[in-house]
Amino acid sequence: MSRLATLTISEPDYAVRESALNSICEAFNHHKLPLRLLEPLIPGLSTLEPELLKSSLYILGATQDRTAAETITPFLNHHDPEVREEAARALSEIAKGTEDNAIHNS
Secondary structure (H helix, E strand, O other): OHHHHHHHHHOOOHHHHHHHHHHHHHHHOOOOOOHHHHHHHHHHHHHOOHHHHHHHHHHHHHOOOHHHHHHHHHHHHOOOHHHHHHHHHHHHHHHHHHHHHHHHHO
């Protein structure tokens, strides 16, 4: 998974980057992935095209890891309204995961 995350940032071919993100998204349909596997995405988020950035924010939110929120929050002010919306959804997903964990742990 880390290799796919790295491809998303380092690969010059848009189609390859998009395919890598799609594969990561598909994995979330079957598994909950930890943020540590997806950390290679974080340094290059600001370099991604809006469509790839939206997918990346979705992925970070799907981890439901509270520490991902600090990476996602700046994108609430992105120039693209769809990126801002996805950032808000990702933060909501993290909050939902935090609430679910609190319920399960009580």
